Amino acid sequence: MKFSIYGFFLISCLSWGQSKVVSTLSQSKLDTSGPQPVHGILLHIEDPAKHLVYSKSFGKTLDGKRDLLPEDSFRIASTTKLFVAVSTLQLVEEGKLTLDHPFLAYLPETKSKPLQSLHTFRDTVLTHTITVQQLLSHRSGLADIFTDAEEAFIAHVLSNPKRQYTPQSILALFFDFQLHTKPHFAPGNGWHYSDMNYVLLGLLLEHLEQKSLSEIIRSRIIEPLGMHATYFEFYEPPVPLESRVAQYVGTLNFSEINTSFDWAGGGLVSTNGDLAVFIKALFQGQLLSEASIEAMIDVHPTQENESLYGLGIYRTSYNDEYYFGHYGYYGTFVGYAPATGRVLSYCITQAEPPFNVYNYISEVLSNYD
Numbered sequence: 001m002k003f004s005i006y007g008f009f010l011i012s013c014l015s016w017g018q019s020k021v022v023s024t025l026s027q028s029k030l031d032t033s034g035p036q037p038v039h040g041i042l043l044h045i046e047d048p049a050k051h052l053v054y055s056k057s058f059g060k061t062l063d064g065k066r067d068l069l070p071e072d073s074f075r076i077a078s079t080t081k082l083f084v085a086v087s088t089l090q091l092v093e094e095g096k097l098t099l100d101h102p103f104l105a106y107l108p109e110t111k112s113k114p115l116q117s118l119h120t121f122r123d124t125v126l127t128h129t130i131t132v133q134q135l136l137s138h139r140s141g142l143a144d145i146f147t148d149a150e151e152a153f154i155a156h157v158l159s160n161p162k163r164q165y166t167p168q169s170i171l172a173l174f175f176d177f178q179l180h181t182k183p184h185f186a187p188g189n190g191w192h193y194s195d196m197n198y199v200l201l202g203l204l205l206e207h208l209e210q211k212s213l214s215e216i217i218r219s220r221i222i223e224p225l226g227m228h229a230t231y232f233e234f235y236e237p238p239v240p241l242e243s244r245v246a247q248y249v250g251t252l253n254f255s256e257i258n259t260s261f262d263w264a265g266g267g268l269v270s271t272n273g274d275l276a277v278f279i280k281a282l283f284q285g286q287l288l289s290e291a292s293i294e295a296m297i298d299v300h301p302t303q304e305n306e307s308l309y310g311l312g313i314y315r316t317s318y319n320d321e322y323y324f325g326h327y328g329y330y331g332t333f334v335g336y337a338p339a340t341g342r343v344l345s346y347c348i349t350q351a352e353p354p355f356n357v358y359n360y361i362s363e364v365l366s367n368y369d
Contacts, residue, residue: 018367019054025363026058029355036354040068040245044272046280046343047368054368055272059349062246062253071273072243073229074347075259077266077328079275081198083217084264085136085312086282088201089292090220092132096208099133099295099311103204111207115200118142118174121183130187132204135197136311140187143179144194145170152177157257164234165260167206170199173261191306195265202264213264225281230270234260244269247330249351254330266328272345275334279325279343283336297324318344318362319369331357 026041040059046052057068091097097106104112104127119127119142126141134140145153156173157163174180174196184192202213209216214232222230231239246255260267270278281287288296296311308315313324316335323344325335331348344365348357 019056021367022054022364023056023058025360026056029353029360030059031354032059034354036250036350036352037248038348038350038353039248040072040347040349042068042070042072042074042245042272042347042349043364044070044276044343044345045365045368046276046341048341050368052368068245069243071229071271072245073239073269073271074245074332074349075233075247075255075262075266075328075330076268076270076275076332076334077262077330078195079270079326079328079332079334080262080264080266080268081312082282082326082334083221083268083278084198084201084205084213085296086287087205087216087220088132088136089288089296089311091205091208093289093292097132097204099136100131102128103130103132103135103200104128106204107207111203114171115203118180118196118200119183119187120181121186126183126187130200132201133311134187135201137191138193138197138309139189139191140194140197141183141185141190141192142194142196143174143182143184144192144196145174145177145179146195147193148182149177149179157261161257163258163260165258165263167199167203167263170261170263190303191301191309193307193309195262198264214267217268221278221287225277225286227270227274227277230268230274230278232267233269234258235263235267238269245347245349247347247349247351249330254351272334272347275345276343279334279336279345283324283338318358318365321365333361 029038029041031038042057045054055070057070059068092099116127117125130140205216206213214235229239246253296313299308299310299315301308314326316323321337323335323337325333327333329351331350334345336343
C-alpha cells in the first residue's frame with residue numbers, strides 16, 4: 001500500500017511539473033499588443049496510455065473581465081472539411097456515391113449545368129471529369145477563391161463585413177473572379193488545396209440527402225456523438241449561452257466578420273472537448289468502417305514537397321509520431337495518433353501568429369513523451 005501511494009504521489013508530481021512547464025511556455029506566447037496579437041491559447045491533449053487528459057486555457061477575454069476557459073468555443077475553420085468528408089464517405093458506404101465516379105453525374109441537369117464550366121483548362125472544359133475522390137483529396141485542380149484571388153476576395157469581404165453568403169453566392173464570386181478559367185492542372189494531375197472542392201461536395205450532399213448541409217452534419221455526426229457545443233455558424237442557430245474566443249487575422253478581429261462564405265469549407269464552431277470526442281469516434285469506428293478509415297488516411301503524395309493529404313484529412317508528424325487530422329485557418333487543429341491513441345486539439349486564436357506554431361506544439365508534446 002505504501003508503494004502504491006508513493007507511486008501515485010510521484011506520478012502526480014511529475015504531471016504537475018509537466019503542466020507547469022507547458023503553462024509557462026504557453027503564457028510566453030501570448031501577445032495582445034503586437035501586429036499579430038495572440039489573445040489566447042486553448043490546449044487539449046489526451047494520452048490513454050498515461051491516463052492523461054490535459055485541457056487548459058491561457059489568456060483573457062478581450063474585455064479583460066475573465067480568464068479564458070478550456071471549454072470556450074471557437075471557429076474551427078477548415079477542420080470542418082473532416083466533417084464533410086466523413087458525411088461523404090458515409091454516403092459511399094450506403095451505396096449512394098462512388099468515389100471514382102464524376103461528381104456532376106449525381107446532379108440533375110438543372111443543378112449540374114451552371115457548374116459545367118467551373119474547370120476550364122487551356123480552353124477545354126474538364127469539369128465533367130472531376131471525381132468525388134478528387135474533390136475529397138484536393139486533386140481536382142480547381143482554383144481556390146481564398147488564395148488564388150486573395151486581394152479581390154478580402155476587399156469584397158471587407159466592403160460589407162456583415163454580408164450573409166449562400167452556396168450560390170460563393171459560386172457566383174468564383175465566376176466573377178474568373179477563377180473557372182484558372183485551374184492549376186487537369187483533374188488528377190496534381191494537388192492544390194481549394195475550398196471550392198468542398199463547396200461542390202456540400203452541394204452534392206445536399207442534393208442526395210435533400211437536407212441542408214448543416215442538418216446533414218448535425219444528424220450524422222453532432223447529435224449521435226453528443227457534441228453539444230458544436231454548430232454550423234450562420235446556417236443554424238448558435239448554441240445558447242456560448243462563450244466564444246476572439247480569433248484574429250493580423251490585427252483584424254475576424255470574430256466580428258460574417259464568415260458564412262466558409263460554408264462547407266470551414267463553417268463550424270466547436271470546442272476542444274467536442275473535437276476530441278469527434279476525432280476519437282472517427283478512429284474508433286463509430287462513424288465509418290475500418291475500410292473507409294483506411295481509405296481516408298491512405299496518403300500518397302505525387303510530387304515533392306506536396307502536403308500529405310488523404311480524403312479530407314492531413315497526416316502530420318509531431319516528435320516522430322503521426323497524427324491524422326485537420327488544420328483550420330484561424331489557428332486551430334485536431335488530430336489523432338493511431339499508434340498511441342493520443343488526441344491533440346488546439347486553438348491559437350491568431351491565423352498569423354508571431355511564432356512557429358509547429359515548434360511550439362512539438363515542445364508542448366515533448367513534455368508528455
